[in-house]
Amino acid sequence: MGKVTFRIWRGDKSGGSFNDYQAEVSEGMVVLDAVHQIQATQAPDLACRWNCKAGKCGSCSAEVNGKPRLMCMTRMDTLPHDQPVLIQPMKAFPIIRDLVTDVSWNYRVNKKIPPFKPRPPDAPDGTWRMGQEEVDRIQEFRKCIECFLCQNVCHVLRDHRRFGQTDTDGNLTSGKGPSEAELFGGPRFMIRVASLEMHPLDTVNRLPLLQKELNIGLCNITKCCTEVCPEHIHITDNGIIPLKERVVDEFYDPLMWAARKVGEALGIRRRKSLPIVKP
Amino acid sequence: MNIQTHEHDVIVIGAGGAGLRAAIEASAGGVSVGLVCKSLLGKAHTVMAEGGIAAALANVDERDNWKVHFADTMRGGQYVNNWRMAQIHAQEAPARVRELEAWGAVFDRTPDGRILQRNFGGHRYPRLAHVGDRTGLEMIRTLQDHGIHQGMAVYMECTIISLLKDGERVVGALGYYRENGRFVVFHAKAVVLATGGVGKAYKITSNSWEYTGDGHALAYHAGAELQDMEFVQFHPTGMVWPPSVRGILVTEGVRGEGGILVNSEGRRFMFDDIPENYRNQTAKDEEEGFRYCLGDKNANRPPELLTRDHVARCIRREVKEGRGSPHGGVFLDVSWMTKPGAFNNFKDPEFVRARIKDPVEHIKKKLPSMYHQFKELGGLDITKEPMEVGPTTHYIMGGIRVDAETQMSRVPGLFACGECACGINGANRLGGNSLSDLLVFGKRAGEFAAKYAKERSAGRINPQQVxxxxxxxxxxxxxxxxxxxxxxxxxxxxxxxxxxxxxxxxxxxxxxxxxxxxxxxxxxxxxxxxxxxxxxxxxxxxxxxxxxxxxxxxxxxxxxxxxxxxxxxxxxxxxxxxxxxxxxNTIISKGPNGEMQFRWEPIPEMPAELKRIIEEMK
Structure with a gap:
């Protein structure tokens, strides 16, 4: 298929520029193959994060011709060969070097989310019973491979910089950007919370977290996250919107508030999971 | 020594299934734990495991129990396994799987709401707890999201290059951060290696870049022994086309769901060569094999589900004798069941039709990642066309020689678990036994490393060595x-x-x-x-x-x-x-002059009770 030019961003947090490389393109090749070929033959210090090269680990996220993609799942035959293929690091996150960005902030958000806590076992042998149709819904969310492409394109994070900046040791730096209280959790962690909130066995209420710490209200449902998800998770429709409804019911709906108070007075336990909605 | 140093009781090197499970257990033991990952947390090779976790839960077939699982594992390993490890593994795997559910894992369900189990090569009964064909991801995410709340420190993108010793004892490790190349010392009373395999020593492999034999080599240089290193598993079904994806795994689950292997002449060649010790357990014809895949308890497994070593060699034979597919593999076909009249030749087609209403949807539901993988990387719809597959380096049965109960190597304070340790699998690993191995022996390594650490004071790091x-x-x-x-x-x-x-x-x-x-x-x-x-x-x-x-x-x-x-x-x-x-067993160790030494180690006599089990299950 011949030689193709790859225009790859090289640099670090102090700045950088695009460098052109030529690589031989063969049938079925993906962008990550070209990056590896360039690494092995022309630029051994070209930094790029990758692991499985099979679309399963979510490490090789980058922007290819301006589109946020997994490089291992972007076939060369889907890109024009007569112009340079532009490869840049994810824009929303701080640069480490070349195509590698600092995504450590995501791990700190994840740690804020209270872990799964199941109801007492259903059977004497310590096990539970759940129907497949009850778990179908959260199995969709649990397909997430944490590529953070959704975080990268979320305009609340990307354009309004509603996430913390970190120093090289991964600590939140003070004085820059929004305060911790104004941070937005981002789509990845909305669906992570959704996978817990809609888990048939879970007993923890994470709605206050969603409202106050992850600031779910900042999402205005533009669905950019859903569009880039390599696992085709319906992040907005099946995850964020139902969570927003729950938050509204919990904190802003006077009828629900009254009903809850009556229920509490009567000792009625709240139902945690909503009825199943087929995607 | 001007170098960043972290003090912990236990350091776990590697954050896949085994490392995470070890770190969780060590933390539960009340000691300070550091978890060192070569990549970002949650990206380890475990995410690529597809088929499931083998555990004799007996949710789908009540005849299953640890004894059958033990006998299957020993038969698959051709009896050079560490029988004690195979026994512990079979006995403890069910509890480890249930524990994952208690930590939030969401397995596929049986009609009565329990954990569903599927068929896999070499397992007599449906035994693999699974989540579609992305079980490894479910497992690692569950362990990760549980683990980060157990108080352990996590060091990401940090590669260990040497174990540090104080006399005979291991007292820490030296590594560097990828991000900035700065060195870091981990000073610990016990070290657990959970670094996975060696696939990157081969050209065609299903393994990720991290699989460079780090734990094997670190342990070897620190004085531990490597056992059974000759046993490298070539998974029979890796992708062969296009070239850039050559080696990527095609899960055994494809065959478990009724996928058949066919050569260029259209012949289902796996029926031609069935080893004697599996003959009683193998289907007589195609219909019986497929009924097995659909859960008929009276049917035997199709020959495609014979052990991986055997299937890989049969594929190689077909290719070598000129009956391969265009790109040097053979055909793996699930699309046959979507063809009109696919079941017409069966004596009882209604049995199948009652279980598969819509074959195309059935395939997509049971094998979502495979459908996706071939569609995106191979430009092929597996519900319409056969895949081309061939053997790919997948796993090493050999590894660091450890004590079956505690997972400690012969080097005091050095533990190993998961793929980098040796014992349970013998000469060939059964699919699904690795994920359960990670959990069972990860837990044990963490438990005994914590115990070891509690009983000792910290050793001294030698600055010259660093x-x-x-x-x-x-x-x-x-x-x-x-x-x-x-x-x-x-x-x-x-x-x-x-x-x-x-x-x-x-x-x-x-x-x-x-x-x-x-x-x-x-x-x-x-x-x-x-x-x-x-x-x-x-x-x-x-x-x-x-x-x-x-x-x-x-x-x-x-x-x-x-x-x-x-x-x-x-x-x-x-x-x-x-x-x-x-x-x-073969044993490799480092000699006094740095040369590689070889010796044989006799396998201890198996207790009569275990021998009896093997006899009964023959």
């Missing part, structure tokens, strides 16, 4: 010694191992491989990486090469000594299995 290791690592940066390209050296090593120590082996080729490895060792010393220490893949490859060369040599030496064919080791010059080799 200095020397750092100097030798930095020597590769713009090395004045020579200009070998580390990527090229790795590529050449992969070719040597693929061609000379691959799926079919001979003494002559392996002796040649040893010579080539010696040359490559010299070249690796002259490897040089331009640039600085910050996130420099060329430099990382220089350092990984040392480990790859060590494990490649160990594999080759052990494979030469085992002059027979057993499980994953197939010797063209010794094609028969020999009884005299059936009661011993």
């Amino acid at each position: 200095e020397q290791e750092m100097r030798s690592a930095l020597a590769f940066l713009d090395s004045p010694l020579g200009q070998e390209n580390p990527f090229q050296v790795q590529y050449d090593l992969q070719n040597v191992m693929q061609d000379l120590v691959g799926i079919v082996r001979t003494e002559g080729e392996m002796v040649k491989a040893l010579e080539r490895i010696e040359e490559l060792k010299e070249r690796a010393k002259r490897a040089s990486a331009p640039g600085n220490r910050e996130y420099n893949p060329g430099w990382h490859t220089c350092l990984d090469l040392r480990n790859l060369l060590t494990v490649s040599e160990a594999i080759t030496r052990a494979a030469i000594e085992r002059r027979e064919s057993r499980g994953a080791q197939f010797r063209e010059d010794y094609p028969e299995k020999k009884a005299e080799f059936g009661n011993r």
Whole structure:
């Protein structure tokens, strides 16, 4: 298929520029193959994060011709060969070097989310019973491979910089950007919370977290996250919107508030999971 | 010594399933734990496991129990397994799986709401707890999200290059952060290795870049023994086309759901060669095989679900004898069931039709990642066309020799679990036994490492050793010694191992491989990486090469000594299995002058109770 030019961003947090490389393109090749070929033959210090090269680990996220993609799942035959293929690091996150960005902030958000806590076992042998149709819904969310492409394109994070900046040791730096209280959790962690909130066995209420710490209200449902998800998770429709409804019911709906108070007075336990909605 | 140092009671190196499980258990033991990951947390090779976790829960077939699982594992391993580990594994796996559910894992369900289990090669009953074909992801995410709340410190993108010793005892490890190339010392009372496998020593592999035999090599240099290194599993079904995806795994679950192997003549060749010890458990015809896949308890498994070593060799034979697919594999077909009249030849087609209403949807539901993988990478719809598949380096049964109960190696304070440890799998691993291995022995390694640490005070780090290791690592940066390209050296090593120590082996080729490895060792010393220490893949490859060369040599030496064919080791010059080799393991260790030493280790006599189980299950 011949030689193709790859225009790859090289640099670090102090700045950088695009460098052109030529690589031989063969049938079925993906962008990550070209990056590896360039690494092995022309630029051994070209930094790029990758692991499985099979679309399963979510490490090789980058922007290819301006589109946020997994490089291992972007076939060369889907890109024009007569112009340079532009490869840049994810824009929303701080640069480490070349195509590698600092995504450590995501791990700190994840740690804020209270872990799964199941109801007492259903059977004497310590096990539970759940129907497949009850778990179908959260199995969709649990397909997430944490590529953070959704975080990268979320305009609340990307354009309004509603996430913390970190120093090289991964600590939140003070004085820059929004305060911790104004941070937005981002789509990845909305669906992570959704996978817990809609888990048939879970007993923890994470709605206050969603409202106050992850600031779910900042999402205005533009669905950019859903569009880039390599696992085709319906992040907005099946995850964020139902969570927003729950938050509204919990904190802003006077009828629900009254009903809850009556229920509490009567000792009625709240139902945690909503009825199943087929995607 | 001006270098960042972290103090912990237990350091776990590797954050896949085994490492995470070990770190969780060590934390539960009330000690301070550091978890060191070569990549970002949650990206380890465990995410690529597809089929499921083998555990005799007996949710789908009430006849299953630990004894059947034990006997299956021993039969699959051709009886050179550590029988005690195989026993512990079979007994403890169910509790480990249930524990995952208690931590939030969401397995597929049976109609009565329990954990669903599927068929897999070499397992007598449906035994693999699974989540579609992305079980590994579910497992690692569950362990990760549970683990981060257990108080452990996590060090991401940090590669360990040496274990530090105080006399005989291991007292820590030296590593560097990929991000900035800065060195870091972990000072610990106990070290758990959970670094996975060695697949990157081969050209065609399902393994990720991290699989460079780090734990094997670190342990070897620290004085531990490596056992059964000749047993490298070639998974029968990797992708073969297009070239850039060659080796990527096609889960055994495809065959578990009724996928058939066919040669270029359209013949289902797996029926042609069924080993004697599996004959009673194998289907007589295609209908019986498919009924087995659909859960008919009276049916036997199709021959596609024979053990991986056997299926891989049958595929190789078809290709070698000119009956392969256009790109040098064979056809793996699930689309046959979507064709009109697919079940017409069956004696009881209604049995099938009642269970598969819509074959296309059935395939997509049961094998979502495979559907996706072939669609996106191969440009092929597996519900419409057959896939092309061939063997790919997948797993190493051999590894660090450890005590069955505690997972400690012969080096005090050094523990190992998961793929880098040896014992449970013998000469061939059954699919699904690795994920359960990670959980069962990860837990044990964490538990006993914590116990070991609690009983001891910290050892002393030797600053000279640290200095020397750092100097030798930095020597590769713009090395004045020579200009070998580390990527090229790795590529050449992969070719040597693929061609000379691959799926079919001979003494002559392996002796040649040893010579080539010696040359490559010299070249690796002259490897040089331009640039600085910050996130420099060329430099990382220089350092990984040392480990790859060590494990490649160990594999080759052990494979030469085992002059027979057993499980994953197939010797063209010794094609028969020999009884005299059936009661011993190969052992590789580092000699007093730094040379690689070989010896045989007899397998201890199995207790009568376990022998009886094996007899009963024959």
